[in-house]
Amino acid sequence: MHIWNISFSLTSYTSTSFLVVCTQESFNLMSTVDDDQPDEWDQRIINTGCHEENLKLQLCHADTGDWRKCLEEMAAFRKCWEVNNNNERTKTVNNEEKWK
Numbered sequence: 001m002h003i004w005n006i007s008f009s010l011t012s013y014t015s016t017s018f019l020v021v022c023t024q025e026s027f028n029l030m031s032t033v034d035d036d037q038p039d040e041w042d043q044r045i046i047n048t049g050c051h052e053e054n055l056k057l058q059l060c061h062a063d064t065g066d067w068r069k070c071l072e073e074m075a076a077f078r079k080c081w082e083v084n085n086n087n088e089r090t091k092t093v094n095n096e097e098k099w100k
């Protein structure tokens with residue numbers, strides 16, 4: 001049996017800790033998982049060029065629970081999105097236009 005006490009800071013003023021207990025079999029399974037590569041969702045965010053801005057915005061919302069208190073982070077994300085031409089890259093077609 002393996003036991004860890006894990007503590008970490010989410011921001012400069014919030015932190016959390018928890019106890020992890022697992023069997024040897026689960027530990028062996030976890031040890032074989034390659035977690036060095038970002039998953040598909042994270043890779044999509046990284047590809048926008050705005051990964052850091054996205055993370056700051058999400059952490060602000062997690063800390064405050066209110067998007068209205070994250071206007072600075074939202075403005076930084078929006079600016080990054082525009083600078084990286086993501087509106088053009090992620091452009092969608094309106095269904096009405098598609099079927100004319």
